[in-house]
Amino acid sequence: MKLPELSLSPIQHRALSLIAVLTILPHGLHFSPQINLYLMLLMIWHLAGLRWHRFRPGRWSLVIATLGGIALVFSEYHTLIGHRAGVALLTVMFLLKVLEVRRRRDLTVTLYIAYFVVVTHFLFGQSIVLAIYLFALMIAATALLLESQRVTVSRHPADPLYRTLVMSLQAVPLALILFVVFPRISHPLWHIGMNSSAMTGMSDRVRPGMISELVASEEVAFRVRFDDTPPAPEQRYWRGLVIWDSDGETWYNRTGSPFWKQDNDAGIAQVHYEIFLEAHQHPWLYSLDLPLNSPPQAILTGDRQLLTRRPVNQPLNYRLVSSTEQRDRRISTSMRTRALALPDNITQRQRDLVEQWKQTSGTDRDLVQQVLNHFHDQPFVYTLTPPLYPDNPIDEFLFEGREGFCEHYATAFTQLMRLAGIPSRLILGYQGAEYNDLGDYFIIRQSDAHAWSEVWLAEQGWVRIDPTAAVAPERIRYSILTDETPPGSPVSFHIDRSGFIGRSLIQITHLLDNANVQWRRWVVGYSREHQFSLMRQFGFQRLTHLEWGIMIAGLIGVIMLVVALNLIRQGKNRPSQVMQSYERFCHNLARVGILRKPGEGPLDYARRASRARPDLSAPISRITSGYIQLRYGPDPKPELLENLQRDVRAFRPGRTRHRV
Amino acid sequence: MAPSLSQWLRPFQRHAHADAQGGVVIKPRSIYILPTRQGLLLALVILLMLVGSINYGSNLGHLATFFLGGLWLISILHTWRNLLGLRLQPYRVASVFAGDTAEFQVMVENPSQIPRYAIQIRHRKEQGERLDIPGSDQMMFTLPLATRRRGPFPLPRITLQSTYPLGLFRAWTYADMPLECLVYPKPAERGQPPITTAYQPSDQGDRGVGTDDFIGLRPFRSGDSIRHIDWKAYARQQGLMCKQFGGDRHLEVRLDWDLIAEQEAERRLSLLCRYVLQQEELGQAYSLTIPGVHIASGTGQSHMQRCLTALARHGLDHETA
Numbered sequence A: 001m002k003l004p005e006l007s008l009s010p011i012q013h014r015a016l017s018l019i020a021v022l023t024i025l026p027h028g029l030h031f032s033p034q035i036n037l038y039l040m041l042l043m044i045w046h047l048a049g050l051r052w053h054r055f056r057p058g059r060w061s062l063v064i065a066t067l068g069g070i071a072l073v074f075s076e077y078h079t080l081i082g083h084r085a086g087v088a089l090l091t092v093m094f095l096l097k098v099l100e101v102r103r104r105r106d107l108t109v110t111l112y113i114a115y116f117v118v119v120t121h122f123l124f125g126q127s128i129v130l131a132i133y134l135f136a137l138m139i140a141a142t143a144l145l146l147e148s149q150r151v152t153v154s155r156h157p158a159d160p161l162y163r164t165l166v167m168s169l170q171a172v173p174l175a176l177i178l179f180v181v182f183p184r185i186s187h188p189l190w191h192i193g194m195n196s197s198a199m200t201g202m203s204d205r206v207r208p209g210m211i212s213e214l215v216a217s218e219e220v221a222f223r224v225r226f227d228d229t230p231p232a233p234e235q236r237y238w239r240g241l242v243i244w245d246s247d248g249e250t251w252y253n254r255t256g257s258p259f260w261k262q263d264n265d266a267g268i269a270q271v272h273y274e275i276f277l278e279a280h281q282h283p284w285l286y287s288l289d290l291p292l293n294s295p296p297q298a299i300l301t302g303d304r305q306l307l308t309r310r311p312v313n314q315p316l317n318y319r320l321v322s323s324t325e326q327r328d329r330r331i332s333t334s335m336r337t338r339a340l341a342l343p344d345n346i347t348q349r350q351r352d353l354v355e356q357w358k359q360t361s362g363t364d365r366d367l368v369q370q371v372l373n374h375f376h377d378q379p380f381v382y383t384l385t386p387p388l389y390p391d392n393p394i395d396e397f398l399f400e401g402r403e404g405f406c407e408h409y410a411t412a413f414t415q416l417m418r419l420a421g422i423p424s425r426l427i428l429g430y431q432g433a434e435y436n437d438l439g440d441y442f443i444i445r446q447s448d449a450h451a452w453s454e455v456w457l458a459e460q461g462w463v464r465i466d467p468t469a470a471v472a473p474e475r476i477r478y479s480i481l482t483d484e485t486p487p488g489s490p491v492s493f494h495i496d497r498s499g500f501i502g503r504s505l506i507q508i509t510h511l512l513d514n515a516n517v518q519w520r521r522w523v524v525g526y527s528r529e530h531q532f533s534l535m536r537q538f539g540f541q542r543l544t545h546l547e548w549g550i551m552i553a554g555l556i557g558v559i560m561l562v563v564a565l566n567l568i569r570q571g572k573n574r575p576s577q578v579m580q581s582y583e584r585f586c587h588n589l590a591r592v593g594i595l596r597k598p599g600e601g602p603l604d605y606a607r608r609a610s611r612a613r614p615d616l617s618a619p620i621s622r623i624t625s626g627y628i629q630l631r632y633g634p635d636p637k638p639e640l641l642e643n644l645q646r647d648v649r650a651f652r653p654g655r656t657r658h659r660v
Numbered sequence B: 001m002a003p004s005l006s007q008w009l010r011p012f013q014r015h016a017h018a019d020a021q022g023g024v025v026i027k028p029r030s031i032y033i034l035p036t037r038q039g040l041l042l043a044l045v046i047l048l049m050l051v052g053s054i055n056y057g058s059n060l061g062h063l064a065t066f067f068l069g070g071l072w073l074i075s076i077l078h079t080w081r082n083l084l085g086l087r088l089q090p091y092r093v094a095s096v097f098a099g100d101t102a103e104f105q106v107m108v109e110n111p112s113q114i115p116r117y118a119i120q121i122r123h124r125k126e127q128g129e130r131l132d133i134p135g136s137d138q139m140m141f142t143l144p145l146a147t148r149r150r151g152p153f154p155l156p157r158i159t160l161q162s163t164y165p166l167g168l169f170r171a172w173t174y175a176d177m178p179l180e181c182l183v184y185p186k187p188a189e190r191g192q193p194p195i196t197t198a199y200q201p202s203d204q205g206d207r208g209v210g211t212d213d214f215i216g217l218r219p220f221r222s223g224d225s226i227r228h229i230d231w232k233a234y235a236r237q238q239g240l241m242c243k244q245f246g247g248d249r250h251l252e253v254r255l256d257w258d259l260i261a262e263q264e265a266e267r268r269l270s271l272l273c274r275y276v277l278q279q280e281e282l283g284q285a286y287s288l289t290i291p292g293v294h295i296a297s298g299t300g301q302s303h304m305q306r307c308l309t310a311l312a313r314h315g316l317d318h319e320t321a
Helices: A010-029 A033-051 A059-077 A083-100 A104-123 A128-149 A158-181 A210-214 A333-340 A348-360 A364-377 A393-401 A406-419 A467-471 A500-524 A528-537 A545-571 A577-591 A602-612 A614-632 A638-650 A653-659 B005-012 B037-055 B059-083 B231-235 B265-282 B301-313
Strands: A220-226 A237-243 A271-277 A298-300 A306-308 A316-323 A424-431 A434-436 A441-445 A449-457 A461-465 B032-035 B087-093 B101-110 B116-123 B126-133 B137-146 B151-154 B158-162 B169-175 B180-184 B198-201 B213-219 B241-246 B249-256 B285-290 B293-298
Touching (some): A010 A083, A010 A128, A033 A059, A033 A083, A083 A104, A128 B059, A158 A545, A210 A406, A237 A449, A316 A528, A364 A449, A364 A467, A393 A406, A406 A449, A406 A467, A449 A467, A545 B059, A577 A602, A577 A638, A602 A614, A614 A638, B032 B037, B032 B059, B059 B158, B059 B169, B101 B116, B101 B126, B116 B137, B126 B137, B265 B301
Parallel strands (some): B249 B285
Antiparallel strands (some): A220 A271, A271 A316, A424 A449, B198 B249, B213 B241
């Protein structure tokens, strides 16, 4: 079937509609209902226009719809720039363009916009599934583009898809090479609208109840791969934020972190590891207990926090060296003042309790132990669903409720230490880790969120104290199973990992998580550092811009050459043996002056040749009929080919004439 | 007229020469390739994607951008391969009168198993239709070219082009092929040839044209004498019929260069061309005499073609002979 030069076939129209819907679909998750409704109405309009021509949008209705779309996006976002408003606007414009498509030329431009919309999805998600979906969509769009370029219509819809897949497979090496070697820039070129979205995860403030909300989330916070032996489970404290100040209810940092040169770290046991951090929208990184160095993205502060310049809004990989035993001994006067500062809602019963402990203990160390014993011996309950302590959380928790989660214990403990004159600070991070044996790494989930304290002891320096461990020691060995905790019940710490199904489920979860980790590590989290270390492995130390350029061009050139040679090989006129024999026959006849005219059928040619050379009419008709049977006949027998080849070999028109 | 740049560059263009059969095979290195406007547009879109991906630090954005970039590059090779190995064979072209469109027919063979798509032949602005050629098949391409002057009109250097598969690149090749259209002079307006008739005995007796015996009816043509209309036939509702008379001599019209009352040679040829056509319409025998050529009296298709050919070639034979 042949098409008029410029129009689209119904099936092409339908394919375009499908591609448009699939392209827009994932954006529906974060567009407002109004924009989604508008997009839906446009799509209905488009489909109605395809079905009934009188609904086809005219020029003016399209102008009005465009202006309406711009107004709607503006009213939702109060701007048209920035990635959210920009993507919404682009999506509306894309669909309007789809409505406008009549001719094949429109189709081309529309598909280019579709490519662009596809790429914008990666601003909102980077999972494997989304990537597979979007790449499939790009291939489908390309297949439609390819189909629209030919004159006749493909016999089967899979035909253009197959061709596009072949081209895509040839494009993949180019894409991978460029992906690996194209220089990455660590900082954005400019900064539009990357304000943090609603997040689930840590906050930079600790309120009672904050972490227990977090613990219900099975989302992955980060993953860790150790170079050597991982530290023991009770050493797996993942330090994030150090909090110094309290207003009696909320703990937060009033001022910045102290900065000074670290103590000499030489001679202590070091743990080398790599962290694959998920975007968490905060300007800090997590480390195993005490970090000894800082990755290029962050700086190491005096209280051993890793702070970044900007919130971490992209998954990030970094290598670290930590120690689980190093204790910083230094404490400045201002630091000491800050670590002893008390809020103004300290009650008399708190002072009395601390005074009583002070009298019975000789050293600070003893006092710490006394507080921990208090948590252990008194009926303190460790629960995910503690009661509310509305007026004075620490006081009510210590003397009335006695039910709390880690942040209750940690804040109360820190405050009691300060009352006793021991400098202390609150640490926010994660504790524990789930081992993935398939990928040999650990997963730290939001449910591992934890808070603990660090106190400064004269002989030892800063020491980590986890008051929660005093209540429920199991807490520091295993993660909590959140699903099976009815509100108000004490937390069940025992995870049933026996049984085939339980084990298989864990295996499957680990397999999927491992795929995700590799994806995060090599694709989503691929960075400048990876690039440099990869280059070093190939022996390139420091390359100039020119050398980078030459390398990229060279690699692309090599791949293109390989593909080109492959294409030539495929396109080579490799006529079948039948064709070869027949062509030899024609060639022999041509040598005696009987040329086959272009477009002349074999029968006509044979007739003409026989007329010119009656002496040869028998072999000519034998060869011609053999050829026709082999080429056009159904299911030719193999001996036919042998006969044809023998006849053609024996066919020597030049020599026969001499003999006759 | 000063030659334009493209004319000046013409000898430097890589182009395929015809082989013994007049055909041309497209070789790898004779194919030119450049991005189309759409190809440049997509390149711009890809560049925008790259800037966005860099700005937002999106690695998947990079990957998608590079994938499209890879497709863009790979499509160069596929566009190139779409022309590679095709064989052009000049086929035929019918003679036309000057000012009419000559339709050059070129057979394009695809000797490979791989189908070729959206192939087009063109010369400058004049384009033929686009066609798909299945594997091991051939298609006839027609290139309509406007003619202006009489005489032999060789097929100019043609361009075979395609933008398949993605329309991002245009691959083209130049081919010179021996195919020539003979352009007859443009016929002048209708008129009476100068009367130089002579009656000669006919070998076939009554088959000639005369006024002696009624030999039959034929449909009325404008210019026929009203006196010859068969009004009875008209009354029988057979339409306007004209009575024909034959004689034992037939009428010969001599179309002679020297008898044309015009000085300008092309004008004379135009008039002679018109008279040839008129005589052929009337079915009256005619002879043609122009300087250097005399064609004896006759009628019929081949006679007409001989006459028209002589008119077309008049004064130009030293080039083609």
